[in-house]
Amino acid sequence: MLALLLALATLTHEHEHMHAAGAAQSIFLQQTSGTSVAPAGEALPMTMFHSGSWNVMLHGIAFLNDTHQSGFRGRDRTFSTNWTMLMAQRSAGRGAIMLRAMLSGEAATIRDRKYPELFQTGETAFGKQIIDGQHPHDFFMELAAEYAHPIGSATGYLYLAPVGDPALGPVAYPHRESAMEIPQAVLSHHFQDSTHISYNVVTAGVALRAVRIEASAFHGGEPDENRWNIDGGRINSASGRLTFTPISDLVAQVSFGYLTKPEKLEPGDAKRTTASVSYAEGPLAITAVWGRAYKESHDQTLESYLAESSLHLGRSWIAARFEDVQKDELFQHVHTSPVIVFPRFPVPVFRVKAATLGYTFDFLVRGSARYGIGANYTLYRFPEILKVFYGERPRARMLYIRTRWGV
Amino acid sequence: MRHLLTLISFALAATAFADHIPIDVSLQMSGPAMAPAGSDITYTITLTTLFPGAAYAVTDTLPANARFASAGAPLWNCLQSRGKVTCGNERLSGGSSNIQVVVTAPDTPQVITNTAHVDSVSVFDPYPANNDDSANTLIYDPAICGANSIKALVPPPHGTAAAPHVTFQWSAVARAIRYEFYAGQGSAMLTLVALTAETQIVRDFVPGEVQWYVVAILPDCPPVATAPQTVLVQAQLPRGRAARH
Numbered sequence: 001m002l003a004l005l006l007a008l009a010t011l012t013h014e015h016e017h018m019h020a021a022g023a024a025q026s027i028f029l030q031q032t033s034g035t036s037v038a039p040a041g042e043a044l045p046m047t048m049f050h051s052g053s054w055n056v057m058l059h060g061i062a063f064l065n066d067t068h069q070s071g072f073r074g075r076d077r078t079f080s081t082n083w084t085m086l087m088a089q090r091s092a093g094r095g096a097i098m099l100r101a102m103l104s105g106e107a108a109t110i111r112d113r114k115y116p117e118l119f120q121t122g123e124t125a126f127g128k129q130i131i132d133g134q135h136p137h138d139f140f141m142e143l144a145a146e147y148a149h150p151i152g153s154a155t156g157y158l159y160l161a162p163v164g165d166p167a168l169g170p171v172a173y174p175h176r177e178s179a180m181e182i183p184q185a186v187l188s189h190h191f192q193d194s195t196h197i198s199y200n201v202v203t204a205g206v207a208l209r210a211v212r213i214e215a216s217a218f219h220g221g222e223p224d225e226n227r228w229n230i231d232g233g234r235i236n237s238a239s240g241r242l243t244f245t246p247i248s249d250l251v252a253q254v255s256f257g258y259l260t261k262p263e264k265l266e267p268g269d270a271k272r273t274t275a276s277v278s279y280a281e282g283p284l285a286i287t288a289v290w291g292r293a294y295k296e297s298h299d300q301t302l303e304s305y306l307a308e309s310s311l312h313l314g315r316s317w318i319a320a321r322f323e324d325v326q327k328d329e330l331f332q333h334v335h336t337s338p339v340i341v342f343p344r345f346p347v348p349v350f351r352v353k354a355a356t357l358g359y360t361f362d363f364l365v366r367g368s369a370r371y372g373i374g375a376n377y378t379l380y381r382f383p384e385i386l387k388v389f390y391g392e393r394p395r396a397r398m399l400y401i402r403t404r405w406g407v
Numbered sequence: 408m409r410h411l412l413t414l415i416s417f418a419l420a421a422t423a424f425a426d427h428i429p430i431d432v433s434l435q436m437s438g439p440a441m442a443p444a445g446s447d448i449t450y451t452i453t454l455t456t457l458f459p460g461a462a463y464a465v466t467d468t469l470p471a472n473a474r475f476a477s478a479g480a481p482l483w484n485c486l487q488s489r490g491k492v493t494c495g496n497e498r499l500s501g502g503s504s505n506i507q508v509v510v511t512a513p514d515t516p517q518v519i520t521n522t523a524h525v526d527s528v529s530v531f532d533p534y535p536a537n538n539d540d541s542a543n544t545l546i547y548d549p550a551i552c553g554a555n556s557i558k559a560l561v562p563p564p565h566g567t568a569a570a571p572h573v574t575f576q577w578s579a580v581a582r583a584i585r586y587e588f589y590a591g592q593g594s595a596m597l598t599l600v601a602l603t604a605e606t607q608i609v610r611d612f613v614p615g616e617v618q619w620y621v622v623a624i625l626p627d628c629p630p631v632a633t634a635p636q637t638v639l640v641q642a643q644l645p646r647g648r649a650a651r652h
Contacts, residue, residue, distance in 0.1 A: 072484065331497060331529035334430070334460040345429050345531035385464045385526050388486050388495035 024096035024148035027155050027207055028089050030251075032175040033102070033142065033196050034165025035157065035203050035214055036241075039280035040248035042177040047368045047406040053090045059406025060084030061174075063183035067116055071394025073132045075116035080109035081183045083141055083174055084405070095149035102143075106136035107227030115184075118380060118396055119352045121329040122190035123222050124264050129329055134185040137174070138163070138197050138227045154208040159216075163230055164201035166216035168239035168257040170276035170289050172196030178278065178285035178308045181319035181360050182376055183400055187352065188304035188325045192274050192291035195257065197223055199233045212243040220259035220269075236260035239272075249281045265333060268296035268340045283312040295328075297337075299344040302326040317360040319376065324353045330386070353381040360402060369405045429533035432456040432463060434525040438542035441629045443549040444514050447476055450542055452506040452523045459501035462529040467492040470519035470544070473510040480506040495528075512546045516627050519544050545627065552628030555580055557621060561607075562638040569643040571611040577633055579606045580623040587630075590619040597635075614642040 030037045046059040062082035069075055082105055089098040113125035114133035123135040144161035165172060172193040173179040173186045186192070198218045205214025220237030239257030246252075252275075259270045271294040278287040289306040304325040311318045328349045358376025365371075378396040438450035452465060465483075469475055469490050478485040478492045483506055485494040494506050513519065522541040532538065561576035562568045575588065588608050591597040592615055601608055617640055622632040 331462040332460075334458065334530060341428055345533070347531060348526075348528050350528075385466070385493070385528065387488075388464055388484055388493040389462075389497065389528075392486065392488065 022091075022096075023150055024094070024155055024157075025089055025091065025098075027148040027157050028087075028096065028098045028146065030245075031098075031146075033172045034144070034161070034201070035146070035159050035167055035205060035212075036165060036169070036171040037212065037243050037245065037251050037253070038171050038175075038177070039245075039251050039278050039285070041280035041282065042278075042285055051088070054088045055090065057087045057089075057406070058085070059404070061180060061402065061404045063400045063402045065115075065183050065398055065400045067184070067396060067398045069116055069118055069394065069396040071118070071391030073118060073390050074394055074396070075132070077111070077116050079111065079115045081106060081115075081174075082109065083137065085142075092147065093149075095147055098144075098146045098148075100142055100144045100146070102141040103139060104137040104141050105139070107139055110136040113225055117184050117187075118378075118390070118394055119325075119327060119330070119354065119382070120185060120187055120189075121327060122194060124225060126225070129265050129333060131330060131332065134189075135223075136227055138223050140230055141174075141197055143230075144201070151206065154206050156206050157204070157214075159201065159203035159205075161201040162232070163197060163199060164203075164218075165196040166198050166201045166218045166237075166239050166257070167203050167205065167214040167241035168195050168216065168255045168272060169193040169241075169274045169291070170253060170278065170287065176278070176285070176287055176308075177280055178287040178310050179319075179321070180404075181310050181317045181374065181402070182308070182321055182356055182358050183402070184356075184376075184378075184396075184398060186306055186308075186321065187323045187327075187354055188289065188291055188306050191272070191293045191302060191304035191325065192276075192289050192306065194222065195220075195239075195259070195272075198237075199223075199231050200235050202235070210245045212245075213240075214243075215240045216257075220262050222262050222264065224264065237262075250277070250279050252277045266295070266297050267337050270295050285310050297340050297344065298328070298347050300328065300346050300349065302328060302349060315362040315365070315372075317358075317362070317372065317374070319356075319358040319360070321356040322354070324351065326350070327352050330389075350383050350386055355379050358398070360400075369403055372402045372404075373400070374402060375399045429531045430456060430458045430461050430527065431534045431537070432461070432525055432527050432532055433534075433537035434465065434523055434540050436521065436523045436540040436542045438521060439544055441545040441547060442512050443552075444512055444516060444546050446512050447509050448473070448512050448544055450508045450510070450521050450523075452508065452540075453503055454499065454506075454525060455503045456499060457501060460498050461527060462497045463495070463499050464526045464528050465494045465506060465523060466526070467494075467506075467508050467521065467523045469508075469510055470513075470521050472513035472517070473519055473521075476509040476511050478506065478508045480504065497529075512544070515546070516548050516551075517546050519546055547628045552625070555623070555625065555628055555631045557623050557631050557633050559619075559621065559633040559636045562636075565637055565639075567639045567641055568612075570614045570640045571643075572609055573612050573617070573638070573640055574607060574609045575619060575621075576607040577621045580625070580631060582625055582628075583623040584626055585624045587622040587624065588619070589622070590617060592617050592640075612640045614640050616640070 085102045087100045144164040146159040148157040201218040203216040219233030241255035243253040273292045276289040286309040291304045308321040356378040360372040360374030362372040558578040588601040
């Protein structure tokens with residue numbers, strides 16, 4: 001009888017462990033990059049399999065793009081944007097552990113350390129600030145481990161990443177379902193979600209029902225031009241994020257970050273504030289983001305707004321994006337300064353609006369992969385004074401072949 | 408000493424880190440004061456900046472009723488749209504840079520105004536008050552104004568006159584509002600000596616050679632001038648000696 005009771009107690013304890021571990025593992029389910037939360041309705045395609053006690057998931061996306069841009073600053077280029085993610089998770093005692101690696105081959109598939117994108121700015125190429133171009137992502141986009149553990153009715157989690165995504169901003173655009181059928185970067189990237197590749201990230205958070213509160217410490221410098229290594233760097237920046245999920249298909253977040261010297265060619269620190277709402281249900285995914293960046297070097301605050309959506313109907317994908325962003329780096333710096341020079345003066349800022357409409361058709365669905373062909377077209381509105389630099393009506397069109405794997 | 412060091416360090420910082428200090432740019436516009444109706448008029452916009460490398464956009468609001476003909480300058484990219492010419496330069500070298508804008512004048516007499524403005528688009532401009540300038544041009548009818556002429560009458564060309572009171576006379580010009588009398592003696596430059604509404608004037612000169620000319624100022628035509636004249640002013644002999652001779 002005693003043996004039977006002991007066996008029953010052990011089984012009950014294990015069941016509780018499994019239940020607790022399941023609750024802990026559910027923390028990972030909606031995380032797509034770092035600890036940022038995507039709506040549960042986002043049908044991110046993933047290949048899942050088991051390896052021992054590990055649940056392994058794989059997915060990724062790659063575009064072969066051909067862009068043609070008109071106007072004085074327009075450029076044509078063929079290049080590939082791509083990334084893939086491998087994630088494994090298992091229970092660990094009453095908690096759960098998750099390992100994630102996200103890799104990109106863009107350093108090899110994008111020439112000249114950038115691809116052309118009108119009005120896009122941020123980071124450097126060959127020692128100069130990138131203007132009208134987007135930098136490739138680092139080979140190591142994320143290498144992270146996360147442990148989640150029940151704390152009463154809540155779940156606490158700790159995220160450690162030599163390369164990772166701190167608790168700042170919405171789900172980064174490469175990983176948002178609403179953005180995934182538009183291969184080019186968002187113009188607001190460096191106001192909203194550019195910290196998705198940061199170094200030495202430590203995030204601790206608590207999730208209780210519909211609310212998650214988390215804080216991060218990390219190195220605030222943007223990646224350098226060597227896209228193949230892990231830059232590292234002293235932990236010198238911090239952020240915090242409050243995420244609210246009133247229903248599983250709707251996620252809202254507000255976040256704030258203090259970034260120590262984020263830019264290579266710009267002295268001073270930056271503050272970033274973001275708020276976003278994402279909704280995904282069935283074939284529809286919608287995201288709206290507001291991002292504000294304060295730059296200490298010029299004592300200036302810049303605003304950005306983004307709205308985007310994707311609609312998946314059978315083999316068709318319709319994607320749209322609208323942005324309204326203030327740009328302060330559309331011209332090369334005269335000289336760079338390693339320190340802030342006082343008194344500080346504002347630099348000219350230009351408000352740029354861009355609207356993109358795209359369509360992708362999946363011409364082949366085979367095994368765990370989807371192959372599509374698509375195009376998108378972008379219109380711009382900008383201050384009159386920039387017409388002499390950009391032309392009267394610059395346009396950008398993108399033709400692409402896309403594959404998603406892990407269906 | 409401490410103030411001197413502060414000044415030196417600020418100057419060094421200003422030189423080395425120009426992106427983080429203001430760079431003043433100034434604009435000046437020049438053009439003809441008068442031009443015949445229907446003719447091409449060239450305006451020159453001059454930008455001056457101390458530091459090289461900054462980007463600028465110049466907007467020239469063309470005169471109403473004038474037609475755009477051309478615009479440009481080396482290293483400047485210019486666009487014309489809806490009565491405005493915009494020129495951009497992404498890395499202006501230090502010193503001065505000129506942009507020439509050519510318009511075709513209207514066909515009827517009037518005063519036209521050309522206005523230009525410069526925007527610093529890459530660095531802060533601390534003194535925007537010197538970023539604007541304009542030029543007025545009187546457009547005249549060459550058929551009307553071409554008939555205007557003025558001739559020197561007295562003293563006759565290469566004639567003589569007795570010192571000291573010399574009388575100068577010229578022909579009247581219809582609708583002239585005034586005459587400007589310019590004169591100089593010896594090697595002196597000719598200067599404005601008098602303004603008059605009459606067609607003659609008396610001025611005192613010592614013996615010697617005198618150069619002179621007259622300009623007639625008209626309300627809606629270019630000024631017309633006599634050809635430069637020379638008169639030899641001679642000493643007047645005493646009346647008694649003259650009688651003995």
